[in-house]
Each structure stands twice: as structure tokens, then as C-alpha cells.
Amino acid sequence: MKTLQVELGDRSYPIFIGQGLMGNAELVKPYVKGQQVLIVTNTTVAPLYLEKCKAAFAEFNVKSVVLPDGENYKTLETLNLVFDELIGQRFDRSCTLVALGGGVIGDMTGFAAAAFQRGVNFIQMPTTLLSQVDSSVGGKTGVNHPLGKNMIGAFHQPECVVIDTETLNTLEDRQLSAGLAEVIKYGLIQDPEFFEWLEANIEKMLNREPEALSFAIERSCQDKADIVAKDEKEAGMRALFNLGHTFGHAIEAGMGYGNWLHGEGVSAGSMQAVYMSKLLGNLTQEDETRIQALFERAKLPVLPPSVDEMSNDKFLDLMAGDKKVQAGTVRLVLLKSIGKAYVTGDYPQEFLEQTLTNWR
Numbered sequence: 585m586k587t588l589q590v591e592l593g594d595r596s597y598p599i600f601i602g603q604g605l606m607g608n609a610e611l612v613k614p615y616v617k618g619q620q621v622l623i624v625t626n627t628t629v630a631p632l633y634l635e636k637c638k639a640a641f642a643e644f645n646v647k648s649v650v651l652p653d654g655e656n657y658k659t660l661e662t663l664n665l666v667f668d669e670l671i672g673q674r675f676d677r678s679c680t681l682v683a684l685g686g687g688v689i690g691d692m693t694g695f696a697a698a699a700f701q702r703g704v705n706f707i708q709m710p711t712t713l714l715s716q717v718d719s720s721v722g723g724k725t726g727v728n729h730p731l732g733k734n735m736i737g738a739f740h741q742p743e744c745v746v747i748d749t750e751t752l753n754t755l756e757d758r759q760l761s762a763g764l765a766e767v768i769k770y771g772l773i774q775d776p777e778f779f780e781w782l783e784a785n786i787e788k789m790l791n792r793e794p795e796a797l798s799f800a801i802e803r804s805c806q807d808k809a810d811i812v813a814k815d816e817k818e819a820g821m822r823a824l825f826n827l828g829h830t831f832g833h834a835i836e837a838g839m840g841y842g843n844w845l846h847g848e849g850v851s852a853g854s855m856q857a858v859y860m861s862k863l864l865g866n867l868t869q870e871d872e873t874r875i876q877a878l879f880e881r882a883k884l885p886v887l888p889p890s891v892d893e894m895s896n897d898k899f900l901d902l903m904a905g906d907k908k909v910q911a912g913t914v915r916l917v918l919l920k921s922i923g924k925a926y927v928t929g930d931y932p933q934e935f936l937e938q939t940l941t942n943w944r
């Protein structure tokens with residue numbers, strides 16, 4: 585088992601990474617406050633892992649709630665099912681929630697924990713590659729609104745993150761690829777060495793070779809933890825994790841939540857950011873080809889929906905609601921080079937329009 589630490593003063597927490605960690609009662613015990621534990625999961629993950637997860641909390645009063653599965657259920661309405669359980673079963677302020685599932689379950693459980701009685705503890709047990717490399721770390725929690733992704737939420741850090749890499753054995757190939765989009769993102773924004781490692785090892789990851797997956801999960805979590813420690817609430821550099829997301833979130837909302845996976849939106853959206861970075865003279869054609877090749881090898885889409893499926897006006901309208909917008913300016917994460925990203929609202933509008941028109 586490998587242990588990393590997210591350094592946030594008295595709210596610092598460990599990330600445990602290893603095979604078969606899910607049922608480990610001794611590992612999680614120190615992070616359970618009080619006696620009441622509510623495991624939040626969904627209809628896909630429950631039959632696979634709920635009993636195993638429950639076993640780790642057997643010495644507590646453990647209950648569970650099973651939500652419908654899917655990005656289209658990441659809503660305030662679904663969140664009420666968690667509050668119904670917490671309030672109906674008389675959970676008190678000293679309870680602990682456990683998020684057992686992918687990023688949707690993690691984001692919703694974290695938000696429920698942030699809001700229930702103005703804040704209770706929670707533990708992240710991520711079971712998808714995407715949630716293991718990204719969403720379980722850093723404390724961004726929330727739900728979607730029809731007009732925008734993650735529009736309603738809170739920063740609320742977990743007590744610990746338990747990454748059982750064995751859970752990846754049951755994950756569908758398309759979901760594994762979606763997770764790779766966020767992995768590649770770390771290489772692009774801040775870690776050129778990792779980008780090169782991915783170029784050499786991406787097929788090993790698709791083949792689920794345990795050493796390759798473990799290395800990439802550890803490196804991703806470390807890269808994320810480093811920036812979160814410096815900028816917990818996205819006052820500055822944390823926004824770099826949004827590479828491809830202003831475009832990608834527009835794709836997810838515009839095409840109907842769940843039709844494009846989050847990671848697929850990030851992949852196509854990152855290529856839109858790459859194209860625009862090339863228009864600005866930051867990246868060369870060779871860089872663009874190299875980045876595109878890696879996303880394609882990871883079996884991810886590199887082009888956004890066609891103009892017929894999603895017009896430029898629809899893109900621009902959805903992008904105008906992005907959380908990074910300042911005084912009406914859509915700020916984008918762009919690349920200076922492979923491994924170096926920056927946030928800017930200072931670009932010619934026609935470059936954005938050319939990107940939306942030409943990179944299709």
C-alpha cells in the first residue's frame with residue numbers, strides 16, 4: 585500500500601492506494617467519527633462492492649442508500665434521497681458518510697456531507713479510474729443544473745481517500761478510457777515527464793496492467809494534492825485542472841448529461857484548447873499531432889459534436905455560464921507548451937470562434 589498526504593493544515597488527510605483495500609476495517613477505523621455510518625452508492629456498484637465495503641464498518645452502526653446510476657441523476661432531487669435517509673433514520677452530527685462509487689457518487693456524497701446539519705465527515709472510496717485519479721481528491725463536491733455542470737456545490741474535504749485498485753477489474757473499457765482523459769490532463773498542465781511516460785505506457789494502462797495503473801494513479805494523486813495544498817478553493821492555480829473543461833462541460837450539458845462521459849468531454853475539450861493554443865502561437869503542429877495521438881490511443885474522442893449536433897452559438901452560450909467567467913469574460917485554460925498550462929481571458933474572440941468552427 586502507498587500513502588500520500590493532502591497537506592491542508594489541521595484538515596490534512598491521507599490517500600491510501602493499494603490492491604484489496606476495500607474491506608480493511610483497521611485502515612478506515614481512525615477516520616470514522618461517532619457510531620453512525622451511511623454508505624452512499626448506486627445500483628451498479630452496490631451488487632459488486634456494497635457488502636465488502638460494509639464489512640469494513642461492521643463495528644459501527646452502518647446503513648446504506650442506493651441511488652440510481654448516471655450523470656443525469658447528479659441532481660438536487662437525487663440528493664434528497666440521501667437527506668431522506670439521514671433525517672429519517674435520525675443520523676446526528678457525529679455521523680460519517682462513505683462515498684462508494686465513481687465521481688458522481690463522490691461529488692454527491694461530499695455535497696450531502698457538506699450540507700447535512702451544516703457539515704459532517706465523509707470518506708471517499710472511489711471505484712472508477714476517473715474518481716481514483718481526480719474527483720476523490722481535493723474536496724470539490726456538488727451537483728449539476730440543466731444549464732451548467734457542478735453549478736451547485738461546496739468545497740468539503742474528506743477525512744481520507746481509500747483507493748482499492750482491484751475495483752478497476754470490473755470497470756467497462758469506455759469508463760477506463762474516460763479516466764485516462766484526466767490522467768493525460770496532469771501531463772499536459774504541469775508534468776511533461778508524466779506525459780512522456782504515458783506516451784510510452786498508455787497501452788499497458790488500457791490492458792489494466794496493475795503496475796502501470798498504480799504508478800499513474802499515484803502520480804496523478806500526487807500532482808493533484810500538490811496544487812490543492814497550495815490553492816484549496818481555486819483562487820488561482822487550481823483552475824489549471826479545468827483544462828478542456830470549459831469546452832467539455834458545455835458538451836456534457838449541451839448533449840444531455842450522460843450522453844458524453846465527463847472524460848470524453850475533457851478529451852475533446854482539451855483538443856479544442858490545444859487547437860486554440862496553436863492559433864495563439866504557443867503550440868506547434870507537431871505538439872498538436874502528438875497530443876491528439878495520445879488521446880486517440882487512449883480510445884477517446886478528439887473532436888467535439890458536429891455543428892449540427894451543437895452549434896457554435898450553443899457552445900458560446902453554455903461556455904458563458906462557466907465558473908471561471910469574470911466580469912463577462914470567458915477565461916480558458918490554454919497551453920504554453922506540453923506540461924505548462926495557464927489561465928487567460930485575454931485572447932482574440934475570433935480565435936475562439938475559429939476553434940469552434942474549424943476543430944470539428
Ligand SMILES: NC(=O)c1ccc[n+]([C@@H]2O[C@H](COP(=O)([O-])OP(=O)(O)OC[C@H]3O[C@@H](n4cnc5c(N)ncnc54)[C@H](O)[C@@H]3O)[C@@H](O)[C@H]2O)c1
Pocket residue numbers: 626628629632653654655658685686687688689691711712713714715718719720721722723724725733734751752753754755756759762763846847
Ligand atoms: N470533484 C472533482 O474534483 C471532480 C473531478 C473530476 C470529475 N468529477 C465528476 O465526476 C463525475 C464522473 O465520474 P466517473 O467518471 O467516475 O463517472 P460515474 O461516477 O458516472 O461512474 C461511471 C460508471 O461506472 C460505474 N462504476 C463505478 N465503479 C465501478 C466499478 N468498479 N465497476 C463497474 N462499474 C463501476 C458507475 O456506476 C457508472 O455507471 C462527473 O460528474 C464529473 O463532473 C468531479
Ligand SMILES: O=C(O)C(=O)C[C@@H](O)[C@H](O)[C@H](O)COP(=O)(O)O
Pocket residue numbers: 718722724733734766818822823825826829907
Ligand atoms: O479539482 C479541480 O479543481 C478540478 O477542476 C478537477 C476537474 O477534473 C473536475 O471535473 C471538476 O469538477 C471541475 O471543476 P468545476 O469547478 O469546473 O466544476
Ligand SMILES: [Zn+2]
Pocket residue numbers: 718766829846850
Ligand atoms: Zn474533470
